[in-house]
Amino acid sequence: MTDVGLFEAFVRRYQDMVYGTAVRLLGSPTEAEDVAQTVFLKAFQRFNEVGASPAAPGWLKTTTRNECLNHLSRYRARWQFFSELTRPDRSGGDYADTLASPFSHALDLEQAELREQLERALRALPDHQRVPLVLFHFEELNYQEIADALGASLGKVKTDIHRGREALRRLLPERS
């Protein structure tokens, strides 16, 4: 049977990566912790194959991503509905006004805190913008792969990513 001590070391080694992927995709620390637990339990169940494999990080990333997308799929109908509501040609400024509080306070923060603020802003994006944005910039999927993974059209994915970038860019001039 799997050595529990070895597995504990395995969890210590990869917990930041799994949790980091999950929290950026889900935008919620609590849900990310739940997903991370599920992922590691799956890893334990096949630890003989995964544990010592050089593919372990890739397997964990792929499994985490899939678990997160499954988790989000429960809300996908609502997610697409709100995405459609925001689709009409509104300016980025209008859209940014609808974001959560981190955006409105970002310009008041110290320069040293802006990185953390950007992370928070990323998590505060609505699901339909944050998920494809994270898949593109952190998971290195291309537009078509993201569209396939989310069951959305290519055009919608591009539009959502663009709006997400525009929302984040409002923080960046202060930093560049």
Added chain:
Amino acid sequence: MNHENDLERLVDHELRRLPTPRAPHTLLPRVMAAVEAWVGRPWYSRAWFTWPVGWQAASVAALVMVIAGAVFFAPRVEAAASGAIAAVQMFAGGVTEAAPVETTAHSARILWRTLLEPLATYALVVVVLMVLACAVFGTALNHVVIERAEQR
């Protein structure tokens, strides 16, 4: 288009500078507690794919034997049932109480021959094929996921 490319490059650059979020201190104890709970469960109550290999092989062999036995012994069971009915009739000596038993047995036999027997073989074959297909598909999927993860 240039604006879009510049925006993509700028956001990509900034996002990649972000440090990986740290897992909370509660995650490791949670995971280990979940693992302990999972280990504490008897192996047969877990998903089939997580059973010990020996038990997986044994369960497949047992399933095949049950199906083969059902196919092989079905005619004999029917013959034995007919014999039992004849014995009941002999003991009853033509007493009218035996009539309902005989009628029920005849009805069951007719039902079996007309409706169930023609389909039974096909149903068994379909079940066996589906079980084998699921096992093959699950194993293949497992390998594909590992290989794809390795490529990434």
